[in-house]
Amino acid sequence: MSLEVFKGRILPMKDKLFRFAFHLLGDIPEAEDAVQEVFAGVWTKRAEWAQWNSIEAYCMTATRNNCLDRLRRRRVPTVQESSAHQLISPDHDPHEKMTSKEMIQRIRQCMDALPQQQQFVIRLREMEGFSYNEIAEVLDMTLDQVKVNLFRGRNAIRQALTKKEQKWKKQ
Amino acid sequence: MEKAMIIGLLEKYWQAETTIEEERTLAAWFKAQPPGSLDPDLEQYAALFAYFDGESRVTPGPGFESRILQAITPVRHFQGGLIAAAATVLTVVATLILTQPAKHPTAQPVAKTTQFTDTYSDPEQALAAVRHALLIASVHLNEGRKQITNK
Numbered sequence: 418m419s420l421e422v423f424k425g426r427i428l429p430m431k432d433k434l435f436r437f438a439f440h441l442l443g444d445i446p447e448a449e450d451a452v453q454e455v456f457a458g459v460w461t462k463r464a465e466w467a468q469w470n471s472i473e474a475y476c477m478t479a480t481r482n483n484c485l486d487r488l489r490r491r492r493v494p495t496v497q498e499s500s501a502h503q504l505i506s507p508d509h510d511p512h513e514k515m516t517s518k519e520m521i522q523r524i525r526q527c528m529d530a531l532p533q534q535q536q537f538v539i540r541l542r543e544m545e546g547f548s549y550n551e552i553a554e555v556l557d558m559t560l561d562q563v564k565v566n567l568f569r570g571r572n573a574i575r576q577a578l579t580k581k582e583q584k585w586k587k588q
Numbered sequence: 589m590e591k592a593m594i595i596g597l598l599e600k601y602w603q604a605e606t607t608i609e610e611e612r613t614l615a616a617w618f619k620a621q622p623p624g625s626l627d628p629d630l631e632q633y634a635a636l637f638a639y640f641d642g643e644s645r646v647t648p649g650p651g652f653e654s655r656i657l658q659a660i661t662p663v664r665h666f667q668g669g670l671i672a673a674a675a676t677v678l679t680v681v682a683t684l685i686l687t688q689p690a691k692h693p694t695a696q697p698v699a700k701t702t703q704f705t706d707t708y709s710d711p712e713q714a715l716a717a718v719r720h721a722l723l724i725a726s727v728h729l730n731e732g733r734k735q736i737t738n739k
Contacts, residue, residue: 423660424657428653428656428657431648431652431653431656432647432648435646435647435648435652436643436644436646436647439646440643445648445649448648449648449649449652449655452648452652452656453655453656453659456656456659456660457659457660460660517634517635517638520632520635521635521638521639521642524635524636524639525639540643542611543611543640543643543644544640544643544644545644546608546612548608564604567604568602568603568604571601571602571604572602574636575602578632578633578635578636579632
């Protein structure tokens with residue numbers, strides 16, 4: 418019975434948890450290990466599942482904590498540039514592709530430079546489509562803190578984009 | 589008209605006032621624009637939404653799901669079940685042996701208040717019967733272990 422619940426409700430979260438872990442750790446094998454540990458932990462607590470408000474929120478929080486522990490042990494809290502991402506549509510012409518790639522590279526750098534809480538909020542909102550309430554639960558924040566972090570994070574990226582754009586226009 | 593709506597949504601977006609639906613509308617609109625067709629002031633934001641879209645499609649490597657399933661101990665789960673089954677078999681066999689009527693009933697009548705009677709008068713015979721029962725249970729347990737090892 419528990420295994421069926423696990424396969425039906427918990428296992429489908431693996432991609433989402435992996436992405437979250439990957440964005441925090443910047444390393445695919447380590448992100449997979451982290452998520453595997455989280456799932457193993459969730460499985461050992463299967464007697465408590467019925468008491469949890471949201472299994473998804475629990476898993477996300479456990480993933481965050483697991484990754485933060487790993488980062489602390491590693492003492493290199495920066496996210497590496499990922500070579501695994503193919504972000505540009507193949508329809509774009511080479512010049513277009515180059516320009517978009519550069520811009521995306523800058524966006525990534527800007528994201529990495531944001532305070533950790535802003536990064537977490539933006540990733541959960543923009544990449545996983547979480548509501549403010551879900552983000553607040555996962556990150557243990559108030560709704561106001563979620564909104565403030567999202568506002569500041571988005572505007573930091575906007576400023577970085579606008580500055581770059583102006584720089585390019587001058588050149 | 590459409591562009592004005594998008595610019596309006598973008599303003600809400602920067603203020604962190606958009607709903608998830610509005611954010612999806614923005615992302616879908618930027619994704620649908622042919623390359624090079626956007627005004628320069630919007631082009632930069634297309635890259636932003638492309639970045640988010642790309643990041644949201646990152647997936648783990650192949651075989652990840654089966655590794656997770658292995659990690660959550662289905663084998664141990666099975667072993668636990670096997671041990672429980674073996675224990676049950678042992679209990680049933682032991683109960684059968686202990687409640688079996690004695691082969692050589694004694695001349696003395698059994699007291700009415702007694703619920704359980706001795707099944708064997710000869711301790712050697714009783715020991716042999718228990719050994720035999722344990723041997724049967726052990727054989728079944730070993731068969732189960734072999735099945736696991738062979739998997």
